[in-house]
Amino acid sequence: MSGTDVDSAEVLRVLTAVRERAPLVHCMTNVVVAGFTANVLLAVGASPAMVENAEESAEFAGIADALLVNLGTLSAERSRAMRLAAAAAQAHDKPWVLDPVAVGAMTFRTGLAADLLAHRPAVVRGNASEVLSLAGAAGAGRGVDSTVGAEAAVGTARALAARTGGVVAVSGAVDQVTDGEQLVEVRTGHPLMTRVTGVGCALGALVAACCAVEDDRLLAAVAATTVLTVAAEEAAVLSRGPGSFAVALLDALDALDGPTLDARTRARAAR
């Protein structure tokens, strides 16, 4: 059974709420993409803050409007800080997003990610290999890239969402987003997204920002994914390669409006 298409009017409503309420997003993310992630959040009107030490992460998770936990460049200290922050987010009923970067490829982070699931992330966002590995299936990941398509992970993603009580978003050429029952397919996007580091990681942060303003987690994850992928299509038009694409993507996120969301979403709708 294939999923439903994106409702661009609902996406615009969530984006507008982010711009108006400027949610404070606590990012625990990897050092490779921290700057780009902050710039993506600023470009949509959210307020990023990176707090990653065990002395402060729980305190700040209680202050912020949403939390992102991205396992990219892990360390023993970061992993302690992440456990504390995820527990604090759960205790304060703040939505949090788990991005299980390279889970499956390495033992240490695979164990950490499994533990973090107990704190019930509002959304898990990863590629197919990561989602399969996180759910205990054979992930077939190598490094940080998936070796299978998003469609191959839909069944596992549904089961994982049912288990966490949240949403699972699987990135790929067509993104698959499910709350365990409904499935939405996000068909917008551009191949240049895979030629710049941190686009997937920034999506995790955008999902957190949208969860801060929208209680329907399925809609929040779909809105974040649509906003980023439509902006990527706009950016690709103005790009000469991956360097100028990354710059144009930030400009496009800032400029994104309803007619653009609507036109690009319609153009990709399943027939």
Next chain:
Amino acid sequence: MSGTDVDSAEVLRVLTAVRERAPLVHCMTNVVVAGFTANVLLAVGASPAMVENAEESAEFAGIADALLVNLGTLSAERSRAMRLAAAAAQAHDKPWVLDPVAVGAMTFRTGLAADLLAHRPAVVRGNASEVLSLAGAAGAGRGVDSTVGAEAAVGTARALAARTGGVVAVSGAVDQVTDGEQLVEVRTGHPLMTRVTGVGCALGALVAACCAVEDDRLLAAVAATTVLTVAAEEAAVLSRGPGSFAVALLDALDALDGPTLDARTRARAAR
């Protein structure tokens, strides 16, 4: 009592000295903005080096021409390294700049910042909430952004400067820079500066670079602020949004000349 305007000829003299002497600036800054900060320093002709571990920070603070301590992404180890570096800078009579990111919002860093003040930073640079919190007043900060304007912190900034024997620079729509007696208002700048991560943090690094070549700390802080804000005005003209603005800002810092500094400073002078 309002402050005096910027003297653009003096600013140009400091910028020229940075370009000619290429001061080595020891940066202990956060991982989000480290790359952008290094690029801002390189764009004005300074030589950045990030050394942040407790094994090397004191040794390097004795080698470099100036030190920046930015509390952005703190950790227990970084905080140890910062204490050692600030003490070494003081012992070697090297100017150092304290950027108290998010002080007031979290307990751990608020205590660290208070301790670091004892090593007499040449310049404290922060937003109004951070300066208020650092001085022991109610800061009203949330995350990394200020919730009050720079003008509201002028009295506190003067008192703090008198206490450290240095200068305090409060960033805002109009930047307020004081040595406890004199007050200079820097009126140049552009709203896009708040839409890119690390512009304020890079200003702290620029202040350190200027302190390395100019003993008048009030002038050094005013020069750094004016250079960055005038370059921002130039960059905004060529930008389509926050992504292209960040790129154009580096180009504009590299290209900045006396006539541009003079014209843009005059255009904003208080009447």
Next chain:
Amino acid sequence: MSGTDVDSAEVLRVLTAVRERAPLVHCMTNVVVAGFTANVLLAVGASPAMVENAEESAEFAGIADALLVNLGTLSAERSRAMRLAAAAAQAHDKPWVLDPVAVGAMTFRTGLAADLLAHRPAVVRGNASEVLSLAGAAGAGRGVDSTVGAEAAVGTARALAARTGGVVAVSGAVDQVTDGEQLVEVRTGHPLMTRVTGVGCALGALVAACCAVEDDRLLAAVAATTVLTVAAEEAAVLSRGPGSFAVALLDALDALDGPTLDARTRARAAR
């Protein structure tokens, strides 16, 4: 005795192999340049992954196709993780590249770099001061920049290459690459490369990517250096300053083709 010129057809063969085989490059590099390094690798078609903790670095060094160890922003934990990764790379017969950033300037990293040499890096890449210091000569470095030209380090580089059984690449206006016997001079490049942070560090990562697909380490190092410096010449044509240069460099790496490599290499050949 001066070195030989670059063979652009051989360089193109190596670049094509990187694009076709997308080697997984394990990067242990500094936080300042991590994002830019990843983007440079993605722009040439390689697959970067940053894994820097002691819990995972040895495991991942056995999975990846090549390893980069860059000493930029060292810490006690990172240094442990680097020792484990270099040993694992050696044990698994995976090529690894040592970039001895600021060695000579600080005691802690100078000792670490000397120890790492025992694991026989396929290529050492640094500036003249770093290579001199690493070999035990007086380095004359200050901060991260060299105070002497690459030519001054050729004799030392030859001796160091003979000692490690690998290749030593000394960056400068003309890059000097030697395996202890042969010497190749790479004459392409542009002064803007020194005005952007991380260009030299990204070269280390490119060398690792080329070593993953080319067993002739001298050719791999020459190919990486030529690809980056020719792309820099292309990028400079489209740049207004250091900000736009960094963006254009990524675009140029993505677009680089045989005729461009050939024409720019010929134009700089020694006569």
